[in-house]
Amino acid sequence: MNIRKHIKKLFESLNSEERSLVLEELNIVNDTNNEPPKDASVDSCPYCSSTLLSKNGHRGVVQRYKCKACHKTFTGVSGTCFHGIKKKSQFDEYSKLMFEQYLPIKVMAKKIGISVQTSFDWRHKILSGLNAESKGFNGITEIDDVWFLYSQKGRKGLKYSRKRGGSKRKGDNKYQVKMLITADRKNSKDFSVTRIGRISKSDIERKVGGRFNKLCTLVSDKHRSISAFAKSEKIAHVNFKASEHTAGGEFHVQTVNNLASRVKTIVNHQFRGVSTKYLQNYSNWFAMNEERKSDENSNLKLQDEMKQNKKAWGVFTNIEGYYKDFIEKLSERTYRCPTKRNWSSAIQNKDVIGINAYL
Ligand SMILES: [Zn+2]
Structure with missing residues (x-):
C-alpha cells in the first residue's frame, strides 16, 4: 500500500x-x-520583559517558551504583528499590498479574501508596530503642525451622529487634532499626533525633545511654543510670518508643508476621514512609505521591523486605552462610549510596551 x-x-x-x-x-x-528559525531572537518575555525563560515543547514545528516570572507561554512571534495570525500567507499578501497602495479596509478584505473585521485588525496590527524608532534630526530641520477635525468615526453608542465629527467652526479650537510634523532635509521625519487644541512647548518637548543635533537650525512660522522650545533645546531657530511662507533662501518649511498636504489628502479623501483614535497609526503608515521612497533597502527593513518589534501586539490590544488617556490628558473633550474587545493574550503591562508612541 x-x-x-x-x-x-x-x-x-x-x-x-x-x-x-x-x-x-x-x-x-x-x-x-516558511518562517526563519526564531530561537535566536527570543531573549525576553513579551508579557513582562523577564529574561528568565525555559523551553516549553513545540507547537507544530515552532519552539515554545515559558516565562519563569509570569508563567506565560509564548513563541518567537508572540508580541509581534504576527501574534495570533493563522492565515500567514494571506497576511503576508495583505502587508505587501498595504505598502503598495492606500486602499480602504473593505477593498483590502475583498482582494485578499478575508472578512472586513480581519482586514481591520490586520491593518492596525501592522501599523501598531511601525512606531518603534525615534530618529535624530540633522542640519536644517523644519517643524509645523497639521490640523485634523476631531473624529469618532466608527464609535458605537454616541447619542448624536453629528458628535462623531468635529465642529464646523474654523480656526484653532478645541476640536482641532494637531499632528506635529518634523523633518530634516535628509530622511528623518516624525509624524506625531500631539494633542487636541493649542500646542504648547511641553507638547513639542514630549514628542521630539532631545532628538536635535547641536548644529540643527529649526525653521518654522512664528509659533511662540516653537520659539520657546528651540530656546530650551539650545538650537538655532529661524522663523517667519506664516503668510510669508519663507525666511528667504534655504530657510523655508516646504518639506513639511508638502508632507502635511499629502497626509491630509490621504486621511481626508482617500480614507474619507480617519477616527482620531487611529490617526497615529495612519501617520505611521504614511511615514513608513515616505521613508521607503528614499531607501532601497526599505523593504527588507520593513519585514525585519515587523518580525522584530515585539511591542506591536501590545500596542494594538491597548489602542483604546491609549486613546482614553489621550482624550483625558491631552484634550478638553470627554471620553465616551468605550469600545470593548477582549483579547485572550493582551499584553497589559504598559512598561513593557511603552506609552510614548501615542502620548
Ligand atoms: Zn513573563
Missing part, C-alpha cells in the same frame, strides 16, 4: 473531533513552514 493511501485510511478511521485536531495541527505546520 502506498503511503498516501495509508494516511487516507488512517484519517478515515478517526472520529470528527480527532480529524479536526489533525487538520488544525497540519495548518500550524503549514503556516510556520
Whole structure:
C-alpha cells in the first residue's frame, strides 16, 4: 500500500473531533513552514520583559517558551504583528499590498479574501508596530503642525451622529487634532499626533525633545511654543510670518508643508476621514512609505521591523486605552462610549510596551 493511501485510511478511521485536531495541527505546520528559525531572537518575555525563560515543547514545528516570572507561554512571534495570525500567507499578501497602495479596509478584505473585521485588525496590527524608532534630526530641520477635525468615526453608542465629527467652526479650537510634523532635509521625519487644541512647548518637548543635533537650525512660522522650545533645546531657530511662507533662501518649511498636504489628502479623501483614535497609526503608515521612497533597502527593513518589534501586539490590544488617556490628558473633550474587545493574550503591562508612541 502506498503511503498516501495509508494516511487516507488512517484519517478515515478517526472520529470528527480527532480529524479536526489533525487538520488544525497540519495548518500550524503549514503556516510556520516558511518562517526563519526564531530561537535566536527570543531573549525576553513579551508579557513582562523577564529574561528568565525555559523551553516549553513545540507547537507544530515552532519552539515554545515559558516565562519563569509570569508563567506565560509564548513563541518567537508572540508580541509581534504576527501574534495570533493563522492565515500567514494571506497576511503576508495583505502587508505587501498595504505598502503598495492606500486602499480602504473593505477593498483590502475583498482582494485578499478575508472578512472586513480581519482586514481591520490586520491593518492596525501592522501599523501598531511601525512606531518603534525615534530618529535624530540633522542640519536644517523644519517643524509645523497639521490640523485634523476631531473624529469618532466608527464609535458605537454616541447619542448624536453629528458628535462623531468635529465642529464646523474654523480656526484653532478645541476640536482641532494637531499632528506635529518634523523633518530634516535628509530622511528623518516624525509624524506625531500631539494633542487636541493649542500646542504648547511641553507638547513639542514630549514628542521630539532631545532628538536635535547641536548644529540643527529649526525653521518654522512664528509659533511662540516653537520659539520657546528651540530656546530650551539650545538650537538655532529661524522663523517667519506664516503668510510669508519663507525666511528667504534655504530657510523655508516646504518639506513639511508638502508632507502635511499629502497626509491630509490621504486621511481626508482617500480614507474619507480617519477616527482620531487611529490617526497615529495612519501617520505611521504614511511615514513608513515616505521613508521607503528614499531607501532601497526599505523593504527588507520593513519585514525585519515587523518580525522584530515585539511591542506591536501590545500596542494594538491597548489602542483604546491609549486613546482614553489621550482624550483625558491631552484634550478638553470627554471620553465616551468605550469600545470593548477582549483579547485572550493582551499584553497589559504598559512598561513593557511603552506609552510614548501615542502620548
Ligand atoms: Zn513573563
